Amino acid sequence: MAVLSTGPIENNLSGGNRPTQQVTIKMVNTDSINTSNVLIEGYFLNGTRTLYVLQSVNLTPGQVFSQTYYANLDG
Template identity: 55%
Template structure:
């Protein structure tokens, strides 16, 4: 089992608008035979840590799951708990997007950049 996190991400308004409005998360099981399980949790960080997303996925062999969530908050964090036979073969990427859907480099994280 592995525990990964984006760490706290600030998203305070610039000229009245938060840079990131939505996040896209890709869960990629690269094992050709075994499944993996990912518990995905998203938190709003507003003086307290409030859970706003919680989903559990079983990812089949050689499968990719893509999820999108709102992120129009001053600060937020996502935590990923992987388990199952292919936990070590499951990679996660995290992408922040602006109002018009453009990718924001400051909010792009891939598996080796996520905190343990």
């Protein structure tokens, strides 16, 4: 099982706004036979790690998935 992570992304206020308001996740199952099961987790870092996105996605062979999530958070 592969685990892919961006690690923390700093998104502090700059000029009264945060540089990033949304983040888009795009996945492609390039396997021609097997289905892939993916768990998407998004955390808000405010001194503690608070889960705010939890989504399970099943991708059939050749399927593309794209989803935009709220990201107007510090980190």
